[in-house]
Amino acid sequence: MAKKNKGWDYLNSDDINSMSDGSKDDWGYIDSDGSDSFHGGDGSWGYKNADGSGSFYGGTGDSDSVYDEGDDDADGSSLGEALGTIVGAGIVGAMAAGVKATAEEREREAQREAERREQARINSEKRRAWRKSHRKGIAITILIFIFVVLLLIGYYEIQKLIGILWFNDL
Known part of the structure; x- marks a missing residue:
């Protein structure tokens, strides 16, 4: 000064x-x-x-x-300066608390996101392991389904031919 x-x-x-x-x-x-x-x-x-x-x-x-x-x-001080200091400290304290709360919320959100990713990874591994252990059963089920569909198509075609042959004999 x-x-x-x-x-x-x-x-x-x-x-x-x-x-x-x-x-x-x-x-x-x-x-x-x-x-x-x-x-x-x-x-x-x-x-x-x-x-x-x-x-x-x-x-x-x-x-x-x-x-x-x-x-x-x-x-060395006046009432106005003291009041200003108190208000300033209160504002700084409130801002610090707000920043801390925001940081804690971001940390919790990051933790929840990490837990969600970990759970998704675990579920994916479980599905992959189930498919691997049941691969033969799934393949057999698909082949049986295809065989049944082909049998139904053949049955339908045979029924059509029977009808045509029956009318030709008359």
């Missing part, structure tokens, strides 16, 4: 005579309620309210020369 200059020090002091360099371009005042104001010859200015809130803007125009009441808190 940038070094605080005499204007900021003046705003945070209780002594109206704290501007010791004697510059005629700098001026400030302190009210009876504790609020004060400062205007520097370099263009800096600032104010501090009785409750401790306020701002100081350095004359260089750099963002590093902008201060607010958080720069000089005696306890």
